[in-house]
Amino acid sequence: MGPVRVRFAPSPTGELHIGGARTALFNYLFARANRGAFILRIDDTDLDRSRPEYTEGLLNSMRWLGLDWDEGPYFQSQRLEEYNGAAARLLEEKKAYHCYCTPEELAGGREAARKAGKPYMYPGTCRDLSAEKAREHRAAGRKPVVRLRTPDHGDTVVQDLIRGEVRFDNRTLDDFIIVKSNGLPTYNFASVVDDALLEISHVIRAEEHLSNTPRQQICAGALGYTLPRYAHVPMILAPDRSKLSKRHGATSVEEFREGGYLPEALINYMVLLGWSPGEAEIISLDEMASLFSLERVNKTAAVYDTVKLTWMNGHYLRELPLDRTAEAALPFFGAAGLLEPPLEDAELHHFKNIVDTVRDRVKTLVELADACTYFYKDDYTYDPKGVEKHFRKEGSAQLLRRAADLLRHLEPFNVETVETAYRGLSKELDVSTGRLIHPTRLAVSGRTMGPGIFDIIGLLGRERTISRLEKAALWIG
RNA sequence: GGCCCCAUAGUCUAGUGGUUAGGACGCCGCCCUCUCAAGGCGGUAGCGGGGGUUCAAGUCCCCCUGGGGCUACCA
Numbered sequence: 401m402g403p404v405r406v407r408f409a410p411s412p413t414g415e416l417h418i419g420g421a422r423t424a425l426f427n428y429l430f431a432r433a434n435r436g437a438f439i440l441r442i443d444d445t446d447l448d449r450s451r452p453e454y455t456e457g458l459l460n461s462m463r464w465l466g467l468d469w470d471e472g473p474y475f476q477s478q479r480l481e482e483y484n485g486a487a488a489r490l491l492e493e494k495k496a497y498h499c500y501c502t503p504e505e506l507a508g509g510r511e512a513a514r515k516a517g518k519p520y521m522y523p524g525t526c527r528d529l530s531a532e533k534a535r536e537h538r539a540a541g542r543k544p545v546v547r548l549r550t551p552d553h554g555d556t557v558v559q560d561l562i563r564g565e566v567r568f569d570n571r572t573l574d575d576f577i578i579v580k581s582n583g584l585p586t587y588n589f590a591s592v593v594d595d596a597l598l599e600i601s602h603v604i605r606a607e608e609h610l611s612n613t614p615r616q617q618i619c620a621g622a623l624g625y626t627l628p629r630y631a632h633v634p635m636i637l638a639p640d641r642s643k644l645s646k647r648h649g650a651t652s653v654e655e656f657r658e659g660g661y662l663p664e665a666l667i668n669y670m671v672l673l674g675w676s677p678g679e680a681e682i683i684s685l686d687e688m689a690s691l692f693s694l695e696r697v698n699k700t701a702a703v704y705d706t707v708k709l710t711w712m713n714g715h716y717l718r719e720l721p722l723d724r725t726a727e728a729a730l731p732f733f734g735a736a737g738l739l740e741p742p743l744e745d746a747e748l749h750h751f752k753n754i755v756d757t758v759r760d761r762v763k764t765l766v767e768l769a770d771a772c773t774y775f776y777k778d779d780y781t782y783d784p785k786g787v788e789k790h791f792r793k794e795g796s797a798q799l800l801r802r803a804a805d806l807l808r809h810l811e812p813f814n815v816e817t818v819e820t821a822y823r824g825l826s827k828e829l830d831v832s833t834g835r836l837i838h839p840t841r842l843a844v845s846g847r848t849m850g851p852g853i854f855d856i857i858g859l860l861g862r863e864r865t866i867s868r869l870e871k872a873a874l875w876i877g
Numbered sequence: 878g879g880c881c882c883c884a885u886a887g888u889c890u891a892g893u894g895g896u897u898a899g900g901a902c903g904c905c906g907c908c909c910u911c912u913c914a915a916g917g918c919g920g921u922a923g924c925g926g927g928g929g930u931u932c933a934a935g936u937c938c939c940c941c942u943g944g945g946g947c948u949a950c951c952a
Contacts, residue, residue: 609952611880674890711901
């Protein structure tokens with residue numbers, strides 16, 4: 401058997417969604433697991449729907465996920481000679497023929513079949529058209545398509561690496577179009593030609609393509625190509641069990657990136673949809689690559705669940721090296737107006753400390769930036785519920801003033817000494833530490849929840865803590 | 878409608894004839910604790926239905942039901 405060569409062949413008609421990304425991931429892993437090549441091909445033969453900016457987005461999403469390709473991207477729109485040559489050969493060998501039926505005529509036939517409750521197939525109108533009739537059609541300005549002559553009997557058998565042997569009755573397959581009237585190849589044709597020319601060894605793609613596989617095999621057979629091995633991976637469904645689409649909220653890689661998800665988390669979550677590593681679920685891209693095999697890919701469509709994805713993102717946020725989490729978080733702090741990269745050393749160090757104390761309380765980078773605003777901004781407001789609970793109590797303002805006074809002369813000033821001082825003060829005033837801590841947190845952060853108060857104070861520093869304490873005492877009145 | 882694929886908790890999954898049906902998310906409870914998390918511990922919940930085959934079926938076969946896909950001059 402030759403070298404393993406696989407491809408991911410999206411069409412640039414939208415953003416890369418989680419289903420496509422998972423297929424790309426499986427291809428990437430299979431290539432790495434078998435020391436093969438992972439090839440990227442852009443199937444842009446649909447002129448109306450393909451857009452260059454989608455191609456750009458696709459490449460960006462792939463790079464962001466870390467799914468680096470070894471060859472390509474190839475663009476089908478730039479390989480038209482290949483398809484034309486192949487089609488000409490088929491025409492020459494009478495394995496294909498021109499069809500002059502108009503879309504309207506075909507639609508009429510379909511409609512009639514539907515009304516009669518009969519299955520529709522192309523009736524073969526132009527299968528054996530006389531030269532004269534063809535001339536007439538051309539004279540009338542009709543632009544032909546090219547159809548492949550498909551067998552009228554027998555079976556076409558797909559040997560699928562995941563689904564086993566799948567048998568199709570050739571009588572249910574009609575003479576399908578391989579070249580459109582605009583001269584561009586259809587998917588079933590271009591895909592077959594390219595897979596052969598690029599010497600693809602394994603076609604790993606979503607299950608929605610299984611039903612098209614017999615057509616492609618017939619096509620490849622007519623062209624004399626050796627068939628690739630096929631592996632149809634289960635689909636990823638939206639929570640309502642329907643095919644993924646925009647109305648299901650965030651489904652694209654780009655949306656997840658903007659939503660504050662880490663590529664590590666998204667990759668790890670996606671690989672679990674349809675494949676299982678056996679032991680631990682938390683697994684890195686490198687580990688997946690060494691473990692991956694098609695035998696462990698299951699057959700069942702998976703419903704994706706953002707709750708688990710989000711949990712996993714939180715997990716990666718706090719388990720990844722601090723530098724990595726901070727690096728990923730920085731753009732979000734920039735977008736929130738908290739920081740303006742690039743940072744000076746001291747700023748960066750401070751930023752990392754903040755990320756480190758906050759990161760195990762959030763699940764996304766967006767939440768992380770949001771949970772850190774008060775470290776950078778003074779204009780926060782006090783949480784109303786917190787005000788009721790912690791400020792409205794008799795003596796709260798006085799407590800805050802006492803705390804401020806205490807911190808003013810504390811030497812040295814650090815997390816440990818502040819804590820000791822606070823606990824001492826609560827004893828001295830004969831109040832619970834909570835009675836001191838809760839108003840303090842509200843005063844210095846505006847919030848009732850968050851990191852340990854001494855960590856917050858340590859990060860804020862003496863000056864800002866004191867001024868916030870005094871400001872709050874004044875505010876209480 | 879025709880053809881094809883699929884079927885273990887709410888979700889993702891392990892399981893390949895003999896298991897107390899395992900793990901993860903979620904949910905609930907407890908511990909920890911200045912709050913919120915994180916973490917630790919415990920609990921909740923499952924083989925779609927019916928027939929076979931077999932000493933024995935989540936595992937094999939058939940039917941039904943349910944879900945999904947294809948059936949385009951989309952990919």
